[in-house]
Amino acid sequence: MSELKNDLLLKALKGETVSRPPVWMMRQAGRYLPDYIKLREKYDFFTRVETPELACEITLQPVDQVGVDAAIIFSDILVIPQAMGMKVLMEEGKGPLLPNVIKTKADIEALITTEVEERLGYVMAALSLTKKELNGRVPLIGFAGAPWTLLCYMIEGKGSKTFDKAKQFCFTQPELAHALLQKITDVTISYLKAQVNAGADMVQVFDSWSGMLSPADFKLFAQPYLIQIADAVSKHAPVILFPKGSWYALSDLSKSSAAGLGLDWSVTPQLARQMTNNSITLQGNFDPSKLLAPIKQIKKEVTEMIDAFGTQRYIANLGHGILPNVPVDHARAFVDAVKEYGDKSKV
């Protein structure tokens, strides 16, 4: 393997001194890029995900075209329910549909938990190929959905404003919920380790719906599983936990073995630093809608964000995925502003 030419991300995660903060964007390989749209018109979603050459090509697009400091493998969090034996359909622009949801103990017992690496071999192939193609330019990020977020889809069968079916399942049948969460956790740990073996330099765990839970319920149904994953995977590569909306858990999670915590834009940098006692690398938290503002304003607000977080133990990112209607030059302005901040600070 080639040595990394740009290791800002890994240094920031280790708490080592960096010349400027690294920058990448959640969903950076996606719908705002015209070259991605072209591939989307030719190949359906799971073809793009399951064909290593396509996944690799899509993963590299933002590295080449927007200049981010890391590549994140093009894939989907729902490959885990798939690997566990559930059917997952994806309608373009409509979101996922799992026609046969989990309802009973028997449904949970029937889930497959073995041979994850083999079942998701296409992800490992995409990672290996991308690692090779990157040739050390920037680090490669692997990822998975968090157990609570995957439970949401496995119980609910689709997106929801409230995920009340998933919550009802947890509140009325907590033993079954914990059995399911543990199964997902075990599989996710194997999956993330395999991703590291295949070439991922670090991994991120997306708990996209954790903010639907009260602080007390987060501690029951989300936090223990996030911590298990961080503990198991951190031995192999740095782990970033991103519990969207769960600012209330920042203090607890800062004491976990995770190397970094992702933040959405509802929390100020100052409060996040205070809640985490400056003890962990923070990532975020630009409002994705703000990339629709004029470029001059984007650059001004990125500068203010870095001023507030500081340049060390910090990874510049959005607070959630980039929106499909963001002009590419606005995305580039975001990345450039972080890089220019570095230039400025060297003067």
Next chain:
Amino acid sequence: MSELKNDLLLKALKGETVSRPPVWMMRQAGRYLPDYIKLREKYDFFTRVETPELACEITLQPVDQVGVDAAIIFSDILVIPQAMGMKVLMEEGKGPLLPNVIKTKADIEALITTEVEERLGYVMAALSLTKKELNGRVPLIGFAGAPWTLLCYMIEGKGSKTFDKAKQFCFTQPELAHALLQKITDVTISYLKAQVNAGADMVQVFDSWSGMLSPADFKLFAQPYLIQIADAVSKHAPVILFPKGSWYALSDLSKSSAAGLGLDWSVTPQLARQMTNNSITLQGNFDPSKLLAPIKQIKKEVTEMIDAFGTQRYIANLGHGILPNVPVDHARAFVDAVKEYGDKSKV
């Protein structure tokens, strides 16, 4: 006007000593009640809203059937955009649609800001009739949408996961955004004062989408208008501000002239009391999905919630509207648990 036989809500808002906390539920007059469903099958949404006898009947249902300590007038936050001249369609189960959204300065200038009381005469008639029918049993709550939340619908034209069009409007044309927010604010102040004249004992301002804003943007596009409304209307009746998702603003808003602040379930009672320095009445914050849990668990968690908030300067409520799939006896268990807490504390 008859004197109030149950004035727990108003006492709690004034900070006076109460024997137990008052309790009501957001959207308590709504889809979980079989008698509401029957009326929905006979009359379309705006007929129910615009016919004082129907709005009154719906408003009284939860008082009679669930035993809440307050009635909240059956209406909709989008009557204000309607009164300002915008077309609002409502498809049952699908949410609102505003086919002609605000795009330009001319669109904002064309909005009507006069004669709100007359234009929304049916709301005033419904309030007066309901006040009479209540005959002092419990207080009557009036309400309006907050300017930011109404701007979201007036720009976006419908619900959204991100309200990025509304945000883009604010970020790219802030002068127009502020002109629009000020117009909505002026109309809302007139509207809420008229509601008080018509019989509302207090009013609540729903900022349902304020949590989409970063703390900095909340201070620009939401907070000043909430404070204007609180300042103007508090002279006439107590005001509760409910900026859903904007826990970060609790400290600032506790210093406003509002009598109470609504909370969603992402913030613990302890933190909310701390952020507001115990200086204001707090309302909330039971996770609406938790009403799907077994009754025994609902009662246990309601007791814990009151333990944490304390019985004084507190109004028991959900953290958002009641879900349509909640069994009526679960809603009643929520209300009963608050009342039983009072009984217990007297022993």
